[in-house]
Amino acid sequence: ALIAPGSDNLLTTLYVVDPIWVNFSVSESDILKIKKEVQAKKLDWPKNMNFQVEAILSDGTVIPAEGYIDFANPALQQSTGTMLIRAILPNPKLQIYPGQFVRVIVKGATRPNAILVPQSAVQQGQQGIFVYVIQGGKAAVRPVTAGDWYQNNWIIEEGLAAGDIVIVEGVNKVQNHSPVTIQHLIPAPRSSP
Known part of the structure; x- marks a missing residue:
């Protein structure tokens, strides 16, 4: 027998790739900064904390499908000082692979009167x-x-x-106190498709 009963040997690993989980971390300093901005009314959360997540591959390719946050660890990781967050992204074209590194953009918060x-x-x-x-x-x-x-x-x-x-x-x-002339930019007309 290749594996005996009670053995810890791994035969195989299965991955779900569509949708795919994207794990990322937010630093403690960023969490504190965001919390202060929310308390000062400089930043508004979306209704029901409904954030969207966009992934960017290492070559700059933006994954067009937007995912959502489904889990945020309530505790900071002591070794890194970060909070682990998990997003679920649709991945029908298999553009993201398990173990691949991506950058994420979290959307949904707004800055009133920015x-x-x-x-x-x-x-x-x-x-x-x-x-x-x-x-x-x-x-x-x-x-x-x-x-x-x-x-x-x-x-x-x-x-x-x-x-x-x-x-x-x-x-x-431009130099301080130098006279200037205001020129309003007029957008070029759009061409027909």
């Missing part, structure tokens, strides 16, 4: 992070506190208000 500024408009100087705004037809340095990135934008936490006009093009040519 101010987004293109990354190219946010500058770093001797006094810290700033943007140029237009005041009275002239450029003015405005110190800001930048938070997280969202796509190609910074989330500005402090320093800007709704209605402020931020210079987003030609920032490298």
